[in-house]
Amino acid sequence: MSFDLPADVILPVRNVSVRLDPAPHPFGVANxxxxxxxxxxxxxxxxALFNGxxxxLSSLRIDNGDLLGRCHIVRYATFLYWRSLRPISGAGHAYTHAMLVSAENALVAIRMGPSTINAGLVYFAAGSFEPVDFRDGRADLEFNMHREVGEETGIDLSGVRHEDRYHLLSKTTGTVLFRRYFLDRPADELAEEIRRHVAAEDDPEIEGPVxxxxxxDMPDRLAAQMPGLIDWHFSTPREA
Structure with a gap:
């Protein structure tokens, strides 16, 4: 088992191959x-917590620009216990961020709702990989991003122009894989769509858009990965 990633550095990723191991995670068995x-x-x-x-992860590393990893499906209870101990050897977390970029180059993030484990935190709509996010035993990053953004904000990313390449940022809280999506609408219009979606939900995951x-323009209670991603966006030209 290995986690060999430089910390607190944004890196481009050529290919991502995070494989699903059907065996129980050793961390869960031992604890x-x-x-x-x-x-x-x-x-x-x-x-309100649900033990889904x-x-x-049991390993994650960079090899010549490729991100290679192995993960196991665990109950949310196992993930929460890991989270209470992190960082520890032999177990880690990776997730995605679809960075929503408005027509005027603003970023549209969300603030998590009060019933969630991350209540009040600000980041881009996201969630852990679930069994539905794997195709032929391999994590489908795009499916995960589109699913989470749709569920939390109501915005459909199908057909939205995006950068082809992923980047990553690894921190003690986990490793985020992200890319930008360029929407052709103003930020205020996108935010209003998100508010309508939240208002229509019986039990929304998020409080609203940011x-x-x-x-x-740094909002309060930013998640650990967000300052680096925000600085990167406003200092990095769009890919051609």
Whole structure:
């Protein structure tokens, strides 16, 4: 098992191959009792938590510009226990960000809702890889991004122009794989669409949209990965 990524540096990625291992994650097997106890405490604090299935990594590394990884499906309880200990050897987390870019080059992020584990945090609509996000045993990044953005914001990314290449940023909180999507509408219009989607949901995951118009326009409670991504966006020209 290995996690061999430079920390706090944004890097381009040529190819991504994160494979699903059907075996139980060794971290979950070794910590079964502690996971159950931690979950009982977590649910007592937040009864809205759901013990669904997510992917937890057992290895992740860069090899000549390719990102190679192995993951296992675990219960959310296992992920939360890992999160309470991170960083630890042998287990890690990767997720995606579709960076929504408006017609005037503003970023459109979201603030998480009060019933979620990340209540109040600001980042781009995202979620952990779930079993549905794998194709032939390999993580489908685009499907995951489109699914999460659609579920949380109501915005359909099908056919939206985007950069072909992914970039990554690895931090102790996890590794984010991201690329920009260029929408041909103003940020205020996109934000209003998101608000309508949230208002129509019985139990929305997010509180609402957050518009970031320049690198000095930093909202409060940014997730750990966000300052680096914001600076990168406003200092990096669009790919041709």
């Amino acid at each position: 079964e009792e502690a996971i159950a106890q931690h979950w009982q405490r977590a649910v007592a604090d937040n009864p 299935e997510v992917a937890l 518009i970031i118009r320049d690198p000095n």
